[in-house]
Amino acid sequence: MMLPGPRYAWLRQLAAVAVLLAVWEAAGRADMLNPMYVPNPSRIGAALVDLFADGRIWPHLDATFTAALGGLALGIAVGIILGVVAALVPAIAELIEPVMSVLNAIPRVILAPLFVIWLGIGLASKVALSFILVAVLIFFTVFNGIRQVDRRLVERVITLGGSRWSLVRHVYLPSVAAWVLGNLKIAVGFAFTGACVGEFVAATRGLGYLLSFAQSTYNAALMFALILLILVVVLLIFAIAGRLEKYLLRWN
Amino acid sequence: MRVSDLTISYGGEPVLEGASLTVGDGRFVSLVGPSGSGKSSLLRAVIGLQRPLSGTIETKLARSQIGILFQDDALLPWKTARDNVALGLSLNGMERGKALAEAEAWLERLDLAGFGDRFPRHLSGGQRKRVALAQVLAMKPELILMDEPFASLDAIVGARIVKDVVALVEGQGISVLLVTHDLEEAISLSDEVCLLSQGPRAHIIQHYAVPIPRPRDPIHSRTHPAFAPLYERLWADLSREVDHRAEAA
Numbered sequence: 001m002m003l004p005g006p007r008y009a010w011l012r013q014l015a016a017v018a019v020l021l022a023v024w025e026a027a028g029r030a031d032m033l034n035p036m037y038v039p040n041p042s043r044i045g046a047a048l049v050d051l052f053a054d055g056r057i058w059p060h061l062d063a064t065f066t067a068a069l070g071g072l073a074l075g076i077a078v079g080i081i082l083g084v085v086a087a088l089v090p091a092i093a094e095l096i097e098p099v100m101s102v103l104n105a106i107p108r109v110i111l112a113p114l115f116v117i118w119l120g121i122g123l124a125s126k127v128a129l130s131f132i133l134v135a136v137l138i139f140f141t142v143f144n145g146i147r148q149v150d151r152r153l154v155e156r157v158i159t160l161g162g163s164r165w166s167l168v169r170h171v172y173l174p175s176v177a178a179w180v181l182g183n184l185k186i187a188v189g190f191a192f193t194g195a196c197v198g199e200f201v202a203a204t205r206g207l208g209y210l211l212s213f214a215q216s217t218y219n220a221a222l223m224f225a226l227i228l229l230i231l232v233v234v235l236l237i238f239a240i241a242g243r244l245e246k247y248l249l250r251w252n
Numbered sequence: 253m254r255v256s257d258l259t260i261s262y263g264g265e266p267v268l269e270g271a272s273l274t275v276g277d278g279r280f281v282s283l284v285g286p287s288g289s290g291k292s293s294l295l296r297a298v299i300g301l302q303r304p305l306s307g308t309i310e311t312k313l314a315r316s317q318i319g320i321l322f323q324d325d326a327l328l329p330w331k332t333a334r335d336n337v338a339l340g341l342s343l344n345g346m347e348r349g350k351a352l353a354e355a356e357a358w359l360e361r362l363d364l365a366g367f368g369d370r371f372p373r374h375l376s377g378g379q380r381k382r383v384a385l386a387q388v389l390a391m392k393p394e395l396i397l398m399d400e401p402f403a404s405l406d407a408i409v410g411a412r413i414v415k416d417v418v419a420l421v422e423g424q425g426i427s428v429l430l431v432t433h434d435l436e437e438a439i440s441l442s443d444e445v446c447l448l449s450q451g452p453r454a455h456i457i458q459h460y461a462v463p464i465p466r467p468r469d470p471i472h473s474r475t476h477p478a479f480a481p482l483y484e485r486l487w488a489d490l491s492r493e494v495d496h497r498a499e500a501a
Contacts, residue, residue, distance in 0.1 A: 152322065152324050152326040153326060153328060155301055155322075155326070156322075156326040156327075156328070157328075157339070157343070158300075158301065159299050159300075159301070159319075159320045160339055160340035160343050160344075160387070160391070161315060161316050161340065161343045161344050162343045163343075166343055170328060170331075170339065171328070174328070174330040178330070250371075251329055251330045251331075251371040251372075251373060252329065252373065
């Protein structure tokens with residue numbers, strides 16, 4: 001019997017996925033699907049278990065996480081600093097905004113080969129790609145956000161005797177925090193995109209490298225297992241980012 | 253506080269030209285006039301948010317002794333009610349713990365005991381207005397500028413807050429310069445009402461003394477014998493001014 005109401009939506013969604021997997025598995029076992037392109041869920045599960053059972057996944061997870069989180073942290077920090085400075089100092093905005101606009105207009109992953117030439121096939125080129133993806137996003141979030149800050153709040157702090165620094169501390173930074181947190185999930189997605197694409201291009205470790213390896217050996221089960229793993233990892237980080245956002249923006 | 257010959261322009265024709273008025277110690281002065289006559293601009297010039305083209309603003313008061321209440325509460329949404337009230341005190345050098353204690357005392361005084369930890373979003377319009385009032389009063393101002401602060405409130409809540417405001421400013425001898433569209437509010441609260449002409453190039457065309465004794469109840473003062481004649485006179489002058497300008501246009 002189906003449980004009604006929105007409270008049990010997750011149960012119905014779970015049941016739908018289970019049915020889909022069962023049909024997929026049955027179709028595979030009945031030779032209706034070519035395992036070279038679409039392996040059975042049980043084979044994908046086995047490939048996933050293998051990755052963890054022999055422990056070979058850990059260095060790759062370590063490499064991708066380090067590159068993505070490193071690029072994310074650097075991108076957020078630099079994006080905020082440049083966004084705040086450019087929004088408050090028009091002369092600096094004149095210099096930075098055109099560069100950022102160009103970087104925003106192009107698909108920034110095309111810079112990956114360049115970073116490999118400049119920084120080598122190690123971690124640095126992946127961090128750089130994640131960084132550039134995140135920094136441009138955060139820069140525009142902060143830059144546009146500060147320029148649209150509620151003038152009434154600025155005037156309130158001024159009339160209470162606030163200095164320029166007080167405005168930064170009590171109005172601009174909390175506003176910036178709200179905008180950045182609002183874009184944190186997108187930034188996380190960008191950071192992992194940068195790390196994985198960087199590993200695709202040239203690497204000896206990482207989930208992107210493993211995906212590239214699975215592709216070159218036509219190992220569809222491994223490929224599906226890696227996609228599933230990346231999906232789970234990013235969803236977990238999304239959940240953490242969501243919790244953080246909910247707590248820090250509890251005033252909203 | 254004395255404003256003399258004040259002219260304010262936002263680039264084109266001045267909105268205000270040659271406006272002069274005085275707010276004496278402990279006096280409640282209202283500024284009324286048609287829309288676009290530069291009432292709010294005058295307040296913004298006094299508080300330093302608008303640079304006048306010419307004219308002078310003389311006051312013996314320090315910047316921190318002048319408070320302003322806007323029509324919007326303009327509370328920082330990420331700060332609790334207590335932190336919002338304490339903000340002005342902290343910005344003026346008071347140690348944080350002491351500022352928070354002072355803020356709590358003001359919240360209690362304005363019937364907001366127990367609401368200190370709430371964020372503005374979680375307060376009603378009337379409660380937010382009281383927090384904004386506490387924020388200004390906590391600074392112990394000698395002069396409060398009010399830019400239609402009660403316009404956005406419903407009648408009952410507005411009347412209660414106005415009553416509290418009058419009691420507080422009368423009790424502490426605070427001077428007030430109130431900008432309002434509401435002639436009844438202006439007369440019932442003020443010692444003097446100043447009428448601005450239609451803008452642009454608006455200036456003060458008439459001063460009216462309000463002979464209603466203090467302490468006042470803002471509702472009951474509307475039944476005072478002096479109220480109705482003054483209201484009629486003010487209404488007639490304001491209407492004449494609006495009609496005159498309309499004909500000129």
